[in-house]
Amino acid sequence: MKPLPMLRFALRGLWRELRSGEALVLFGALAVAVASMTAVGFFASRVSAGVAREATQVLAADLRIDSANPIPAGELAPARNDRLRRAEEISFPTALFHGDRSQLVAVNAVTPGYPLRGRVRVAAVPYGPAGAIATIPARGTVWLDSRTATALGLRPGASVRLGATRLRFTRVLAFRPDQSVGLVSLAPALLMNAADLPATALVQPGSRVTYAALFAGPPAAVAAVRAYLRAHPDPALRVREAAENSRELGSAIERASRFLNLASLAAVLLAAVGVAMSARRWAGRRIDGVALMKCLGATQRFVLGVALAELGAIGALALLAGTLAGAIAESGIAWLLRSLIERDLPAASARPIAVAAATELAMLLGFALPPLMPLKRTPPLRVLRRDVAPPRLRHGVAPGLALAALFAILWLMVRDTALVVDLAAGIAVVGAALAAAGFALVRLTRRFRGGVGVAWRYGLANVSRRGIASVLQVVAFGLGLMILLLLAVVRGDLMREWRASVGARAPNEFLINIRPQDAPALRRALAALGAPDAPMVPVIRARITAIDARPVASLHFASARGRAFAQREQNLTWSADPMPDNRVIAGRWWGPADYGKPWVSISTEYRDAMHLKLGDSISFDVAGEPLTVRVASIRRVRWDSFRPNFFLVFPPRLLDGAAGTLITSVYLGPRARPGLAELARRFPTITVIDVDAILAQVRTIIDRASLAVQYVSLFTLAAGVIVLLAAVQATRDERRHESAILRTLGASRFTVLSGVAAEFAALGLLSGLLGAAGAAGTGWWVAHHLFALRYAPDPKLWWLGILGGTGLVGVSGTLAARRVVGTPPAQSLRAEA
Amino acid sequence: MYPGPSGAGLALEASGLTKTVDSPSGPLTILADVDLGVRAGETVAIVGPSGAGKSTLLALLAGLDTPTRGRVAIAGTDLGRLDEDGRAALRGRQVGFVFQSFQLIPSLTALENVMLPLELAGDPNARVAATAALTEVGLGARLAHYPRQLSGGEQQRVAIARAFVTRPPLLFADEPTGNLDGATGRRIAQLLFERNRAAGSTLVLVTHDRELAARCDRIVALDAGRVAG
Ligand SMILES: Nc1ncnc2c1ncn2[C@@H]1O[C@H](COP(=O)(O)OP(=O)(O)OP(=O)(O)O)[C@@H](O)[C@H]1O
Numbered sequence A: 001m002k003p004l005p006m007l008r009f010a011l012r013g014l015w016r017e018l019r020s021g022e023a024l025v026l027f028g029a030l031a032v033a034v035a036s037m038t039a040v041g042f043f044a045s046r047v048s049a050g051v052a053r054e055a056t057q058v059l060a061a062d063l064r065i066d067s068a069n070p071i072p073a074g075e076l077a078p079a080r081n082d083r084l085r086r087a088e089e090i091s092f093p094t095a096l097f098h099g100d101r102s103q104l105v106a107v108n109a110v111t112p113g114y115p116l117r118g119r120v121r122v123a124a125v126p127y128g129p130a131g132a133i134a135t136i137p138a139r140g141t142v143w144l145d146s147r148t149a150t151a152l153g154l155r156p157g158a159s160v161r162l163g164a165t166r167l168r169f170t171r172v173l174a175f176r177p178d179q180s181v182g183l184v185s186l187a188p189a190l191l192m193n194a195a196d197l198p199a200t201a202l203v204q205p206g207s208r209v210t211y212a213a214l215f216a217g218p219p220a221a222v223a224a225v226r227a228y229l230r231a232h233p234d235p236a237l238r239v240r241e242a243a244e245n246s247r248e249l250g251s252a253i254e255r256a257s258r259f260l261n262l263a264s265l266a267a268v269l270l271a272a273v274g275v276a277m278s279a280r281r282w283a284g285r286r287i288d289g290v291a292l293m294k295c296l297g298a299t300q301r302f303v304l305g306v307a308l309a310e311l312g313a314i315g316a317l318a319l320l321a322g323t324l325a326g327a328i329a330e331s332g333i334a335w336l337l338r339s340l341i342e343r344d345l346p347a348a349s350a351r352p353i354a355v356a357a358a359t360e361l362a363m364l365l366g367f368a369l370p371p372l373m374p375l376k377r378t379p380p381l382r383v384l385r386r387d388v389a390p391p392r393l394r395h396g397v398a399p400g401l402a403l404a405a406l407f408a409i410l411w412l413m414v415r416d417t418a419l420v421v422d423l424a425a426g427i428a429v430v431g432a433a434l435a436a437a438g439f440a441l442v443r444l445t446r447r448f449r450g451g452v453g454v455a456w457r458y459g460l461a462n463v464s465r466r467g468i469a470s471v472l473q474v475v476a477f478g479l480g481l482m483i484l485l486l487l488a489v490v491r492g493d494l495m496r497e498w499r500a501s502v503g504a505r506a507p508n509e510f511l512i513n514i515r516p517q518d519a520p521a522l523r524r525a526l527a528a529l530g531a532p533d534a535p536m537v538p539v540i541r542a543r544i545t546a547i548d549a550r551p552v553a554s555l556h557f558a559s560a561r562g563r564a565f566a567q568r569e570q571n572l573t574w575s576a577d578p579m580p581d582n583r584v585i586a587g588r589w590w591g592p593a594d595y596g597k598p599w600v601s602i603s604t605e606y607r608d609a610m611h612l613k614l615g616d617s618i619s620f621d622v623a624g625e626p627l628t629v630r631v632a633s634i635r636r637v638r639w640d641s642f643r644p645n646f647f648l649v650f651p652p653r654l655l656d657g658a659a660g661t662l663i664t665s666v667y668l669g670p671r672a673r674p675g676l677a678e679l680a681r682r683f684p685t686i687t688v689i690d691v692d693a694i695l696a697q698v699r700t701i702i703d704r705a706s707l708a709v710q711y712v713s714l715f716t717l718a719a720g721v722i723v724l725l726a727a728v729q730a731t732r733d734e735r736r737h738e739s740a741i742l743r744t745l746g747a748s749r750f751t752v753l754s755g756v757a758a759e760f761a762a763l764g765l766l767s768g769l770l771g772a773a774g775a776a777g778t779g780w781w782v783a784h785h786l787f788a789l790r791y792a793p794d795p796k797l798w799w800l801g802i803l804g805g806t807g808l809v810g811v812s813g814t815l816a817a818r819r820v821v822g823t824p825p826a827q828s829l830r831a832e833a
Numbered sequence B: 001m002y003p004g005p006s007g008a009g010l011a012l013e014a015s016g017l018t019k020t021v022d023s024p025s026g027p028l029t030i031l032a033d034v035d036l037g038v039r040a041g042e043t044v045a046i047v048g049p050s051g052a053g054k055s056t057l058l059a060l061l062a063g064l065d066t067p068t069r070g071r072v073a074i075a076g077t078d079l080g081r082l083d084e085d086g087r088a089a090l091r092g093r094q095v096g097f098v099f100q101s102f103q104l105i106p107s108l109t110a111l112e113n114v115m116l117p118l119e120l121a122g123d124p125n126a127r128v129a130a131t132a133a134l135t136e137v138g139l140g141a142r143l144a145h146y147p148r149q150l151s152g153g154e155q156q157r158v159a160i161a162r163a164f165v166t167r168p169p170l171l172f173a174d175e176p177t178g179n180l181d182g183a184t185g186r187r188i189a190q191l192l193f194e195r196n197r198a199a200g201s202t203l204v205l206v207t208h209d210r211e212l213a214a215r216c217d218r219i220v221a222l223d224a225g226r227v228a229g
């Protein structure tokens, strides 16, 4: 048969096919998967762009160049672009005078437009409520932070002397986006208009001034500047990009996108179950037609070709409809988050469509093709004998294809080989466990049916009689309920856990450069401020010199972060125990017997940036002393816990000789904050870094992720409904036939319907039980391995699972079967013939 | 009673046809050593009690199933030499079917059901020919109706139209009136023989119905899988 008539044949049947329930459910399952993937894909590309934009606030720009010399306005002229905005920031430390009092401050003189990213926040009085402001200080005025204002006893309107000029103090500076950039920022801060700078006469040749040029604009324009700078390296310039800043934000963003991806993965996997079930049914419904066509002269190739062409057409339509729905859903998300997303986000790319198409193809090949393939071997004898059926696929073919598809889907969505293997193994284990438990439970129902009424006896008899079909349904429902429970309960638990980790009392002040001899006194002083158990963590600075005896200068690092690690001094620490928010994911942490051994524990970021693995040897220069150590363990670090954390941790006693300082982080409430000024006076070496702003950003990201994940859960819910429909359809013919016979024998509609209800309720109960168990186990695994969070399953999980399963499956199954039961027996029996 | 196995010009020829199937109580022979020859244009009725093996014989003769032993030839072509697709192609060219349970595709209209064999054969005039065939069985006004909108007798008319639309030289019918009431059955039988005569086809008919069998040129009685004297 020529391909053309085959295609025409398939397409002509398509519309009718879509009106039949089976093809519609198949179409729905595919479309939901595509919609979920494209919506999340589009949305993630926007959110991550938005979040990356948020990260750029830390620089107050997309890209920033620091230099010890003035940066000429013409600098970078070749890379300039009309849409690139530019601002200047000139910073230096100096003394500020008010009457007879003085205070060391970090001056930040800025030009209009500053900050290019983020907002400056100001307050009317020291430590008062702050709000965002869109301008820079007017000429002749300065904004001072609360500590300086308090220390100098200033009221708004007071006059201060800065160098050779006098300026009026008008507002309290609460927050500058780039306040953590550079060392001068650690001192109390002053913000002024750069136009007033000449009058101060403070900027002279030889003074300690940092000039910064800030750039922001569309991604392409920023990329052009970056490329220009890379092509024309200037050792006097220090280029800073958003990515190298704020581990805390980076960690939170990564976690947020993991949540989002997992939520979408849940929807896709559930949809895959729906595809598998509806495709099976769809193929089953074709058998009679195929037998007849073969009887009338159709070849094997023809019947398979028609089926495949129809499947392909359904897939293409689902891709179209799903992408459309995904785009609409995405704009819904964007609307929901309109206040959080900045306006000039890059347009979402078309890449999510390609990924969704590939995933859909994997679903079709892995889950829809196996039940279709045997169709071509349908014996034409079936037109005479109903009981002959197509031979089954060879053993292992269908599971093999399904597993391959599962791998493909996971890889397309997760892109992390190790995680894919873990997830696939997890899903296979959960699936097998569900099947085994389902089998046992279905057998168990057989024992109960003696002791119940006729409706239940009929229902339970059906559960056990349908055997494999019941097990499959229990597994499908169980899987569906498990994923829904994961999203409904476990997600909430994890989100809460995460939120709690940056809760109201998360450390908001970092104290660095603490001399060891000051530690006891500082600890007491902090306790007096309400922070009793500040951890004192040793810090030593070191520079990496070689990896596996090859000098780092000769090595190439792919990431900006890797290059930064290779060039700059790194803070490191030693510790007897891993930090509480660290998880050792490879290798072994040291015991007392290992103290002093030349080992190091590295974080996953360091491993990735430096291309390291367990057992690699790394050489450091620790204050002039060479030190070579072996990678003994790898840790996943939750940077957003806001406790002191390090890329590199050594065992105790190894660094005994090295001189170092201590670091701590504490939570100080608003009322304790003024005490920091006193603390800074008592311990002059100590620098205080306020991370409240970053904390707030992390909290925003968590809330945003939480909202987005809830939105994505809607797709999972839709996929769950589709699985249910597919399951009800799977037994519809059988049910119609049985109900006709029962009613012919005199059973009332009510009795038959009660039997159906009993059957679905039993199925729902079993699946709810399994789903809750699966969700508890998976929740623990996900929390432990993916998020480094603690997790104790909520007891709610169990009764929600059992009640929800029984109710959801029982009620909707019964409702869906009602029409079948309601069909007059004569009509059903006639349709059978 | 029938020409020898080597007889030429036979529309259908079977020799030593045996079918054995596996059953829980060991192998079960449901058809044993059946020889049959049907001349072109002849009408043959296969009769016998329920379970005698009539449908089994029909399936083997039409190449819907393969015999355990023995051979079948349609218009001189040995079915044993063809693979499944080859047998399908041969059926498409040479054979028409009418079944007890009508076997219409529920998702296709009456017209589309009748067009099906023509389209499978790549006939560009399928629609015209199918419309004519349905008109000939008295359903010219029901072209767009789906099987479930038709009565049993009407469904069987559609099936008869479909069987003859390709002008097959050989026609198999398995209990064509089995699912119909007496009066309708007689009308359908009348139509079947009428169409068969008009087409000049060879007809092999399985039936319980003595009256129907009596209208055939020849009756082959089957009992417990063997041709009875
Ligand atoms: N594949 C099979 N496996 C087991 N038994 C079979 C198989 N095919 C046919 N039989 C048995 O062989 C016998 C003949 O079946 P067949 O359908 O040919 O009978 P029949 O003469 O057409 O009967 P009826 O008049 O009831 O249609 C029956 O007892 C049937 O159960």
Ligand SMILES: [Mg+2]
Pocket: B054, B055, B056
């Ligand atoms: Mg029969």
